[in-house]
Amino acid sequence: MRPLWSLGLLRNELLTTLRRWRTLALLAVLAAVPVLIGVAVRIETGGAAAHGGGDGGGQGPAFLAQITNNGLFLVFTALAATLPVFLPLAVGVVAGDAIAGEASAGTLRYLLVAPAGRTRLLLTKYATVLAFCLVATLVVAVSALAMGALLFPLGDLTTISGTRIGFAEGLGRALLIALVVAASLTGLAALGLFVSTLTSSGVAAMATTVGLLITAQILEQVPQLHTIQPYLFPHYWLSFADLMREPVYWDGLVKNLELQALYAAVFGSAAWARFTTKDITA
Numbered sequence: 001m002r003p004l005w006s007l008g009l010l011r012n013e014l015l016t017t018l019r020r021w022r023t024l025a026l027l028a029v030l031a032a033v034p035v036l037i038g039v040a041v042r043i044e045t046g047g048a049a050a051h052g053g054g055d056g057g058g059q060g061p062a063f064l065a066q067i068t069n070n071g072l073f074l075v076f077t078a079l080a081a082t083l084p085v086f087l088p089l090a091v092g093v094v095a096g097d098a099i100a101g102e103a104s105a106g107t108l109r110y111l112l113v114a115p116a117g118r119t120r121l122l123l124t125k126y127a128t129v130l131a132f133c134l135v136a137t138l139v140v141a142v143s144a145l146a147m148g149a150l151l152f153p154l155g156d157l158t159t160i161s162g163t164r165i166g167f168a169e170g171l172g173r174a175l176l177i178a179l180v181v182a183a184s185l186t187g188l189a190a191l192g193l194f195v196s197t198l199t200s201s202g203v204a205a206m207a208t209t210v211g212l213l214i215t216a217q218i219l220e221q222v223p224q225l226h227t228i229q230p231y232l233f234p235h236y237w238l239s240f241a242d243l244m245r246e247p248v249y250w251d252g253l254v255k256n257l258e259l260q261a262l263y264a265a266v267f268g269s270a271a272w273a274r275f276t277t278k279d280i281t282a
Helices: 002-019 021-050 073-082 086-105 108-116 118-151 167-184 186-196 202-220 237-244 251-275
Strands: none
Touching: 002 021, 002 118, 021 073, 021 086, 021 118, 073 086, 073 118, 073 167, 073 237, 086 108, 086 118, 086 186, 086 202, 108 118, 118 167, 118 186, 118 251, 167 186, 167 237, 167 251, 186 202, 186 251, 237 251
16 A cells, blocks of 8 residues: 555645645746747747848747747747746746745644655655656646747748758657756756755745756856866756757767766755754654
8 A cells, every 4th residue: 555655645745736826826937938939029020021121030049040930949949948047946946845845834744744754755755846847848838839839830840950850740859858858957856855855944945946056057157167067957958959950969968867867866865865864843
């Protein structure tokens, strides 16, 4: 019965997380980003056509110039636009609140009395954060696909390499890109979970996780730190664009997944070591 009880605990954690108003607000903001991008591109394209010039695609996230030709590119653009800030920010909030939020609410001790067990509860919390990574990424992708189909034509698309692929294959690559983007957030999820075990304040854990995210993003922009940048968890995030090449470039994608697995192993182990030895007073 223990595996079945574990599944029940996981189901309960998923429902609790996804029903929170904070989580719903984060998902609503993520869904709104593709809408804003699509509407902005549509308005700019209409304005350029009315004035007889301009392609409106000289600046912005990757694939932005291709949206007017194929709405499927809005999926890639929205993921490229949300991955550096919006998606990891949402994951950082959920991960930072995973353990510390229960402690601050006074419910952590009751969960352990259930009896859930510290290791099982920690694994369940991490699985819940990983599920949120996937849900948040799919929300962005589905919203972008809906807006792309509504505002722009759909059909065969041109890869970065200049080759043409069918719409069905392009849709499959969009799904694969969404999965890679979700996997790219697993390292941050483990880091946030570790931070969440260090404090009994959910707000402090969320702020610290987001602060570490911002710090890593700043370090990524300093040329003098190029020797350490390949070891920062956001370094290979945008490598998912290589899935739109023909043939696919796997080098950056593999390095990204390996780096996320390393962060997950290191900070997941640190979270386990901390959580299984700390005194639970709330």
